Amino acid sequence: GPKVLQIPSHQIIDMGQMVTLNCDPVSNHLYFYWYKQILGQQMEFLVNFYNGKVMEKSKLFKDQFSVERPDGSYFTLKIQPTALEDSAVYFCASSLGQHSGNTLYFGEGSRLIVV
Amino acid sequence: QQQVRQSPQSLTVWEGETAILNCSYEDSTFDYFPWYWQFPRESPALLIAIRPVSNKKEDGRFTIFFNKREKKLSLHITDSQPGDSATYFCAASRSAGNKLTFGIGTRVLVRP
Numbered sequence: 001g002p003k004v005l006q007i008p009s010h011q012i013i014d015m016g017q018m019v020t021l022n023c024d025p026v027s028n029h030l031y032f033y034w035y036k037q038i039l040g041q042q043m044e045f046l047v048n049f050y051n052g053k054v055m056e057k058s059k060l061f062k063d064q065f066s067v068e069r070p071d072g073s074y075f076t077l078k079i080q081p082t083a084l085e086d087s088a089v090y091f092c093a094s095s096l097g098q099h100s101g102n103t104l105y106f107g108e109g110s111r112l113i114v115v
Numbered sequence: 116q117q118q119v120r121q122s123p124q125s126l127t128v129w130e131g132e133t134a135i136l137n138c139s140y141e142d143s144t145f146d147y148f149p150w151y152w153q154f155p156r157e158s159p160a161l162l163i164a165i166r167p168v169s170n171k172k173e174d175g176r177f178t179i180f181f182n183k184r185e186k187k188l189s190l191h192i193t194d195s196q197p198g199d200s201a202t203y204f205c206a207a208s209r210s211a212g213n214k215l216t217f218g219i220g221t222r223v224l225v226r227p
Contacts, residue, residue, distance in 0.1 A: 001160070004158065031213065033213075033214075035215075035217075040219075041219060042117070042119070042204075042217045042218055042219040042220065043159075043204070043215075043217040044217070045214050045215065045216070048213070048214060056212070056214060091158070091159070095213055097213070098212065098213055099210055099212070099213060100146070100147035100208040100209065100210045100212070100213055101147060101164075101166075101210075102213055103149075103161045104161070104213065104215060105158075105160075106151075106158040106159045106160070107158050108156070108157060108158045109158070
């Protein structure tokens with residue numbers, strides 16, 4: 001089936017440093033998402049993105065977070081500066097359409113450890 | 116406050132038995148309920164989904180039962196196979212958007 005690729009699969013970073021998580025969504029998809037999963041908890045919505053703009057973001061999407069997809073390249077989540085509580089698995093997803101019923105395809109996640 | 120709750124957190128069944136996974140939700144504006152499954156070291160993937168216009172959705176050995184009045188649904192896996200061993204996530208969204216609210220997941224182990 002359609003694949004969403006995430007790079008890196010895992011990263012350890014010092015608190016205060018910047019990290020960029022990269023996502024290669026399904027090729028013809030137009031809507032992109034980031035979810036955050038802290039160990040032992042549910043996946044939680046961070047942000048969705050369409051046509052170069054953030055459509056909706058949750059309270060978890062702090063000011064230190066930003067997303068972009070320059071010129072159809074990777075859809076990225078940047079955290080600057082990182083904090084200890086940012087340690088989690090970050091899942092990227094993409095979908096063809098906006099409305100429910102449009103299947104979200106997820107990547108395998110990027111495990112971020114902030115020390 | 117969890118908007119989507121799942122139980123049990125883990126479940127072990129023997130091959131051939133029926134596994135029953137429970138899910139409940141708070142927000143009555145949710146109108147789309149997909150179940151995702153995730154195998155170790157793989158990405159979550161859509162398994163089956165239901166809308167409240169139906170109270171049952173079947174796909175092979177997987178069946179969703181939906182009770183709109185009680186805001187509950189369940190996923191039944193009949194004739195469970197070892198290959199069904201995975202974590203199952205119940206999720207919910209509203210038709211106007213595609214933002215999924217996930218439960219914490221149920222880890223299912225099917226013993227041969």
